[in-house]
Amino acid sequence: MTRYLLHKIPSALLVLFLASVVIFLVLRLVPGDAATTLAGPDASEESIAAIRAQLGLDKSIPVQYSTWLWGVVTFDLGRSYVIGGTIADLVFDGLLNTVVLSVTALLLAVVVSVGLSVESVAWPRRWLTALVNGANTVAVALPPFVSGVLLVLFFAVLLPVLPAGGVPPDGFLARPDITVQYLLLPAVCLALPVAAALTRFLTESLRTELKQPYITTARSLGVSQWNLVSRSALRNALPTMVTALGLQTGQLLGGAVLVEAIFAWPGIGQLIEQGISRRDYPVVQVLLLLSVTVFVAVQLLTDVVHAYLDPRIRIGAPS
Numbered sequence: 001m002t003r004y005l006l007h008k009i010p011s012a013l014l015v016l017f018l019a020s021v022v023i024f025l026v027l028r029l030v031p032g033d034a035a036t037t038l039a040g041p042d043a044s045e046e047s048i049a050a051i052r053a054q055l056g057l058d059k060s061i062p063v064q065y066s067t068w069l070w071g072v073v074t075f076d077l078g079r080s081y082v083i084g085g086t087i088a089d090l091v092f093d094g095l096l097n098t099v100v101l102s103v104t105a106l107l108l109a110v111v112v113s114v115g116l117s118v119e120s121v122a123w124p125r126r127w128l129t130a131l132v133n134g135a136n137t138v139a140v141a142l143p144p145f146v147s148g149v150l151l152v153l154f155f156a157v158l159l160p161v162l163p164a165g166g167v168p169p170d171g172f173l174a175r176p177d178i179t180v181q182y183l184l185l186p187a188v189c190l191a192l193p194v195a196a197a198l199t200r201f202l203t204e205s206l207r208t209e210l211k212q213p214y215i216t217t218a219r220s221l222g223v224s225q226w227n228l229v230s231r232s233a234l235r236n237a238l239p240t241m242v243t244a245l246g247l248q249t250g251q252l253l254g255g256a257v258l259v260e261a262i263f264a265w266p267g268i269g270q271l272i273e274q275g276i277s278r279r280d281y282p283v284v285q286v287l288l289l290l291s292v293t294v295f296v297a298v299q300l301l302t303d304v305v306h307a308y309l310d311p312r313i314r315i316g317a318p319s
Contacts, residue, residue, distance in 0.1 A: 005304055012296050019292040020072070024065050027281050055081070055282075068285065082280040083271075090271060091286060098267035100172055102256055104183050105190035106249065112191070113198035113241075114234075121206045122229040132199065139196035144255050148189040148262035155185060165264035186263040190255055194248045201244040205237035212236075239309045246302030250295050 035052040052058050056067060071077055077087035120132050156164035168179045209215065210233055218228055257269030268287060275283035
C-alpha cells in the first residue's frame with residue numbers, strides 16, 4: 001500500500017503546481033486593478049503607487065508568483081487588505097465551518113444511501129423500488145437553491161422548529177443539541193443530491209453482485225437474502241461506491257458554496273464570494289488553491305481506499 005501511495009504522490013504534486021500557476025495567471029488577467037480598488041476612486045497616483053508597491057504588484061510576474069508560492073509553502077499567507085485580518089485566520093475560521101457542514105452532509109448521504117440500497121435490494125418490493133427511484137429523481141432534479149428555500153420555508157417559517165440560518169452562537173461543542181438544530185437544514189440540503197447519486201450507484205452495484213456465481217452458490221446452501229446482501233454483496237460492491245463517493249465529494253464541496261449563501265453559513269464559500277466581489281486577490285488565490293488541494297486530496301484518498309478494498313489495483317492486475 002505504501003508503494004502504491006508513493007506512486008500516486010508525484011502526480012498529485014504536479015497537479016497542484018500547475019493549478020497554482022493557472023490560478024495566479026488567471027487572476028492577473030481579470031480586468032481592474034487591486035491597488036486602485038483599495039485606494040478608492042479619489043486616490044492620487046502616489047497613493048495608488050504606494051499600495052501597489054505594498055502589495056508587490058510593481059514587481060515582475062515571475063517574482064510575484066515565486067513570492068506568493070513561497071508564502072503558501074511556508075504558511076505565510078499574508079494579510080487581507082480589503083476584508084481585513086490575516087488570510088490564515090480567515091481561511092481557518094471559514095474552513096472549520098465548511099468542514100463541519102460538509103462532513104455532516106457526507107455522513108448523512110452515506111448512511112441514507114447504504115440504508116436505502118440495502119433495503120430495496122434485500123427486500124425487493126415494487127412499491128419500495130418506485131418510492132426510492134422517485135425520491136432519487138426529485139433529489140437530483142431539485143437544485144440546492146430550490147431545496148434550500150423549501151426547507152427554510154417549511155421548517156423555519158411555516159413550522160418554526162429549526163433556525164433558518166447561521167451557526168451556533170456558542171460554538172459547535174458548547175451545546176450539541178443547539179448545534180444539531182443549526183446543522184440539520186443546511187446539511188440535509190447539501191446531502192440530498194449526493195445521497196441520491198450514491199443510492200443509484202450502490203443499488204445497481206448490489207444487483208450486479210447478486211447475479212454472480214458465488215451468490216447463486218450461497219443461495220443454494222440456504223443463506224438468507226439479507227445475509228447475501230448485507231455481508232457478501234455489500235462488501236464486494238464497496239469499491240464501486242468508494243469511487244462514486246470520491247466523485248460526489250467534489251460535487252458536495254462545490255454545492256457547499258451555494259448552500260452556505262442560502263443558510264448564511266460563514267464558510268469558505270462566503271469568503272470566496274467576498275474576496276471576488278471586493279477584488280481581494282491574495283485571499284482568492286489562497287482559497288482557489290485550497291479548493292484544488294482538497295479535490296486532489298479527496299481523489300488520492302479515494303484511490304488509496306479503492307486499492308485497499310481491491311488488491312488487484314495495487315498489484316497492477318487488471319480489474
